[in-house]
Amino acid sequence: MSAPSLDPVLSRIDSDISAATERLMELLRIPSISTDPAYKGDCETAADWLVADLASIGVEASKRPTPGHPMVVGHAGPEGADVPHVLFYGHYDVQPVDPLDLWDKPPFEPELQETPKGTVIRGRGSSDDKGQLMTFVEACRAWQEIHGELPCRITFFFEGEEESGSPSLVPYMKENAEELKADVALICDTAMFDPKTPAIVTMLRGMLGEELTVIGPDKDLHSGFYGGAAMNPIRALSKVLAALHDDQGRVTIPGFYDGVPELTDELKAQWEGLGFDAGKFLGEVDLSVPAGEQDRSALEMVWSRPTCEVNGIWGGYTSAGFKTVLPSEAHAKISFRLVGTQDPLAIRESFRTMVQELLPEDCKVEFKAHGASAASQMEISDPAFEKARQALSDEWPNPAAYIGCGGSIPIAGHFKKILDMNAMLIGFGLEDDALHSPNEKYDLNSFHKGIRSWARVLDALSR
Incomplete structure (x- = not known):
């Protein structure tokens, strides 16, 4: 009225x-x-x-x-x-x-x-x-x-x-x-x-950006001479990235979910009443299955749950043709979307500690921060x-x-x-x-x- x-x-x-x-x-x-x-x-x-x-x-x-x-x-x-x-x-x-x-x-x-x-x-x-x-x-x-x-x-x-x-x-x-x-x-x-x-x-959602460089040998190596014996930084980086999520889509960084709130029943009911079609939403980009935390709805995944996403990976030879090389370095960029009272600086510290603990003996890592907001x-x-x-x-x-x-x-x-x-x-x-x-x-x-x-x-x- x-x-x-x-x-x-x-x-x-x-x-x-x-x-x-x-x-x-x-x-x-x-x-x-x-x-x-x-x-x-x-x-x-x-x-x-x-x-x-x-x-x-x-x-x-x-x-x-x-x-x-x-x-x-x-x-x-x-x-x-x-x-x-x-x-x-x-x-x-x-x-x-x-x-x-x-x-x-x-x-x-x-x-x-x-x-x-x-x-x-x-x-x-x-x-x-x-x-x-x-x-x-x-x-x-x-x-x-x-x-x-x-x-x-x-x-x-x-x-x-x-x-x-x-x-x-x-x-x-x-x-x-x-x-x-x-x-x-x-x-x-x-x-x-x-x-x-x-x-x-x-x-x-807040934002945290991290770039990491995994460093192995002091130069690129011939894979015929060194393959098998020398640690490949891409292999080490791949292990780190694969460890960031479990099989149910949850982020595994220690303390990551500290400060993540649950939806109220009233708000959850409002969202359910919107009639959001996850299949249609994903189908428009030629996908079909929500890939986040499996005990959450798709709307929760994109609105109220935190994420960890790999935005870029590079290393070794990527130009035309083929070059059998073990690279000296491997790189990745990772972004975190944050919710509730998650502390971006605490997550950054926990993430970096986890990465260092997962690296093999012959690799070291350098980090570059790309912003942090709650x-x-x-x-x-x-x-x-x-x-x-x-x-x-x-x-x-x-x-x-x-x-x-x-x-x-x-x-x-x-x-x-x-x-x-x-x-x-x-x-x-x-x-x-x-x-x-x-x-x-x-x-x-x-x-x-x-x-x-x-x-x-x-x-x-x-x-």
């Missing part, structure tokens, strides 16, 4: 959708590729565009310099101790477009296209994250136009380096913590469960979460669900650690949006109903 103040806002969104789409197209035409220095000026242009657009709806917004690309920060809404205050985060930078020859249309000449599934907005950044960011801005525009003010206090926080590792983000947040602090953070850089089922992501778990006992879930349910055909995310979105953890506030991750992307790939798109329905959804969420959070 919507409040009387909400209905005219929703009507305004519906009548303004063409103009809202054109505003998004303007932003999509700016090639704000953050990782390529050649586009530094375009990132500045995108930040300026957002400052001007926010100002057009009454937001006190400005471009804030960083050592890299600028932040855009704005404030609007009624003041007062009893007025809820939310922070909305999005990013205006986009991924590079390579390989360009795989795009059907120029990536920064966005357009509406008709597809068998409906109308889509085609162009780089349409889903990740400009289209998602603008759903929130357009919801605020409609509130402002109808009522002359926003329903609650809002801080807008837009980043320009998300696609290049966010090097300026944490220092900026620490230096400006007082200005950014709010009751709850809203993040739009996520997706629906399916085209009819909205979702709030409440758990994000998982994020949101406190859904906060009443704001249930208010938002119900608001989303009122807009879409199926009830909204609390879901997990197999990937890692560090900003949610930063909000908790630096600003001590929960984050709600609500987005309207779909799995076929081709994020980071050629021909990226955002469904027009996602854009339209995403705007309406944010209007409902703001209404719910303000009451």
Whole structure:
């Protein structure tokens, strides 16, 4: 049931959708590729565009310099101790477009296209994250136009380096913590469960990366002269990698599961009610059998359970033809997705100890770290979460669900650690949006109903 103040806002969104789409197209035409220095000026242009657009709806917004690309920060809404205050985060930078020859249309000449599934907005950044960011801005525009003010206090926080590792983000947040602090953070850089089922992501896996080099003889050896007598580093590495999992798919590193929580019965029932088809999910990539912990559902495997995956192996001769050589070194890269309160640094130490214990006498190992971040778990006992879930349910055909995310979105953890506030991750992307790939798109329905959804969420959070 919507409040009387909400209905005219929703009507305004519906009548303004063409103009809202054109505003998004303007932003999509700016090639704000953050990782390529050649586009530094375009990132500045995108930040300026957002400052001007926010100002057009009454937001006190400005471009804030960083050592890299600028932040855009704005404030609007009624003041007062009893007025809820939310922070909305999005990013205006986009991924590079390579390989360009795989795009059907120029990536920064966005357009509406008709597809068998409906109308889509085609162009780089349409889903990740400009289209998602603008759903929130357009919801605020409609509130402002109808009522002359926003329903609650809002801080807008837009980043320009998300696609290049966010090097300026944490220092900026620490230096400006007082200005950014709010009751709850809203993040739009996520997706629906399916085209009819909205979702709030409440758990994000952390990440640990490790690279190891196993070293044996001091040079590559002729396998005819030394084979059998000399230890082959690839053989030693293969033994290590094979030992990382047992026959049931569990990771064998000592202490690995310390801090891994069990799902609540309520959340498990919600996930079971989503009707996820593991066979279809794997069948789309020509697989059929879930390979993780065998006592867990496929959704648990990708949302709420930790993983250990070998991402690359190399060593010896791999070029054309054949060379009978025992290599001097063998290499592997391994990533761990972490959940709950798993300690990435403790796991790193345990992993390295295990590797050293498994190596034969004539081999040594060198390690190289590739980042370590803990998982994020949101406190859904906060009443704001249930208010938002119900608001989303009122807009879409199926009830909204609390879901997990197999990937890692560090900003949610930063909000908790630096600003001590929960984050709600609500987005309207779909799995076929081709994020980071050629021909990226955002469904027009996602854009339209995403705007309406944010209007409902703001209404719910303000009451």
